[in-house]
Amino acid sequence: MYTAKGTLETKSGIENYLPMVRRAATRMISGLPANVELDDLIQAGMMGLMDAMQRYEQGHGAQFETFAMQRVRGAMLDELRGTDWVPRSVRKSQRDIAQAVHKLEHRLGRAPSDTEIAAHLDLSVDEYHSMLTEVRGAQLVYADEYDESDDGSSYLDRQLGGDDRADPASHLNDRRFREALVAAIENLPEREQYVMSMYYEHDMNLKEIAAVLGVTESRVCQLHSQSVARLRAKLKGW
16 A cells, blocks of 8 residues: 555555545544535545545654645645534523633532523523524534634634644643643533533544433533533633
C-alpha cells in the first residue's frame, strides 16, 4: 500500500480507508439535524483523506490511521462550519445551560441536578430535558463545538482558522488542557461519566449505551448534552 517513497497509493488507499471515512461520517451525523446530508460529510471526509495521503510520511511519529482521521474529521467539521448548520437559538440554549451550570456549581459547591438547573432556567424538568435534546446536535465533542464569542465568531471559526496554534487537535494535545479535561470528566456525576466513556472511549452508539444503562436513547442524549454543558462550565477559561 505504500510506495518506495513512503506515500500511499491513492487508489488502493481510498478503497482501503473508505469504510473509515463512512464510519466517521455516520457517527458524526447521528447527532446532527436532519438538514445535514450524510453524503456531504462523506465527500468532505474523502477530501480530508486525500489530503492526508498527500501529506503523510512514514516514520513521522503517528500511524496513518490516526493521522488520516484527524484530517477526515477536520474536513467534515470544515464542511459543517461552511454550511452554518447550528441555528442561533440552539447556540443560545447551549450558552444558557452552560452558564446555569457554572453559576449553580459556584453557589452549591457541587454538580447541580437536573431539577436545580431547570429551576435556575425557570423551566420545568420536561422543558429542560427537551432543551438538552435540542442542543445535542451541536455537541460533537467538547473541543469541536460552536461557541459564539462577543464578536459573533464561532468556536469552529476560531479553532479551524489558519493558525496552527488554534487547531482543535493541537489544543487537545496540550498537556495542561488534557489534564484539566480529564479532571473535569472525573468530576462529572457517575452516570454521566459512564455515558462519556462509552460514547467517546468505547465508541458505542446511543442505542447501545441506553441498553447498558437501562434508559431510553432520548435520556442518553440528554445526559450527553448535560455532560458537555458541565465540561463547558469547568473549562470556560480555556
